[in-house]
Amino acid sequence: MKKDYEFLKTKADVIRKLVVEMIGRLGVGHIGGALSIVDILTYLYYKEMKVDPKNPNDSNRDRLVLSKGHAGPALYAVLADKGYFPMEEIKTLNRPGTNLPSHCDMNKTKGVDMTAGSLGQGLSAAVGMALASKLDNMDNYVYAIIGDGEAQEGQIYEALMFAGNKKLNNLIVFLDNNKMQIDGMTEEINDIEPFDKKGEAFKFFTQRINGHCFESIDEAVKRAKAQKEQASLIILDTVKGKGFKFAEELGVGCHSASYDEKTWREYCNKWED
Numbered sequence: 001m002k003k004d005y006e007f008l009k010t011k012a013d014v015i016r017k018l019v020v021e022m023i024g025r026l027g028v029g030h031i032g033g034a035l036s037i038v039d040i041l042t043y044l045y046y047k048e049m050k051v052d053p054k055n056p057n058d059s060n061r062d063r064l065v066l067s068k069g070h071a072g073p074a075l076y077a078v079l080a081d082k083g084y085f086p087m088e089e090i091k092t093l094n095r096p097g098t099n100l101p102s103h104c105d106m107n108k109t110k111g112v113d114m115t116a117g118s119l120g121q122g123l124s125a126a127v128g129m130a131l132a133s134k135l136d137n138m139d140n141y142v143y144a145i146i147g148d149g150e151a152q153e154g155q156i157y158e159a160l161m162f163a164g165n166k167k168l169n170n171l172i173v174f175l176d177n178n179k180m181q182i183d184g185m186t187e188e189i190n191d192i193e194p195f196d197k198k199g200e201a202f203k204f205f206t207q208r209i210n211g212h213c214f215e216s217i218d219e220a221v222k223r224a225k226a227q228k229e230q231a232s233l234i235i236l237d238t239v240k241g242k243g244f245k246f247a248e249e250l251g252v253g254c255h256s257a258s259y260d261e262k263t264w265r266e267y268c269n270k271w272e273d
């Protein structure tokens with residue numbers, strides 16, 4: 001087991017570097033909120049999800065809805081590393097004609113299960129997918145990742161209420177609780193806490209963990225799956241910009257940031273293309 005966590009840590013380092021390179025080459029992007037979800041995405045795609053890059057449209061696959069769709073580059077880094085599309089494509093991020101727009105688009109990118117970016121909407125799609133799986137007697141999971149700023153959107157609560165009432169035990173919602181939104185601290189702008197109490201009120205099996213600790217993530221997902229009565233909410237306490245000193249030091253300013261070529265090449269230890 002320890003070996004698995006070591007593997008995931010090493011993999012997450014690779015993914016972080018790809019994210020920093022991708023946005024660095026473009027010159028600007030949502031670096032903070034992309035880096036805060038690298039660990040959960042790494043866990044899901046390298047340990048937990050039933051997906052096959054060679055058969056990306058398999059109807060029985062697990063689904064991932066990145067409701068905070070502006071963090072697309074983190075998902076693209078994982079999908080490229082897993083072979084959904086050629087690694088070279090990361091150089092085209094958000095450029096004309098690209099398959100990798102800044103926000104997730106299921107019609108453009110192989111492996112992306114839902115278009116997202118208009119905050120608040122993705123979770124509803126995930127809930128619909130989980131309900132559809134139940135109606136079709138499918139044996140799969142739907143995972144959704146929402147942001148803490150995103151959790152100020154009213155649609156989030158409609159989706160939670162419905163999923164909780166329908167006991168969608170094949171749905172696991174992760175809140176990327178990095179405590180910052182576009183222009184300030186979430187607590188100061190419009191506090192979403194206590195979010196665990198909200199989850200419980202909506203009849204979710206609710207947990208709160210360190211979102212950068214693979215052991216905690218693994219245990220929480222196992223607990224979520226061991227119970228069969230409720231939809232699950234896992235609040236991930238995370239750090240915006242996690243792992244990239246430049247971004248972490250910017251604080252709220254790392255929501256969308258620019259950095260020069262030297263900065264990303266140094267971080268990635270990559271001096272040639």
Ligand SMILES: Cc1ncc(C[n+]2csc(CCOP(=O)(O)OP(=O)(O)O)c2C)c(N)n1
Pocket residue numbers: 030032033034036068070117118119120146147148149150151176178180181182240255
């Ligand atoms: C409906 C909607 N309103 C506004 C925006 C612009 N926007 C993009 S990201 C963001 C902040 C979201 O904060 P959070 O969910 O905490 O994202 P994270 O910290 O994970 O980057 C905003 C307001 C949007 N994408 N959609």
Ligand SMILES: [Mg+2]
Pocket residue numbers: 033147148149176177178179180181
């Ligand atoms: Mg946030």
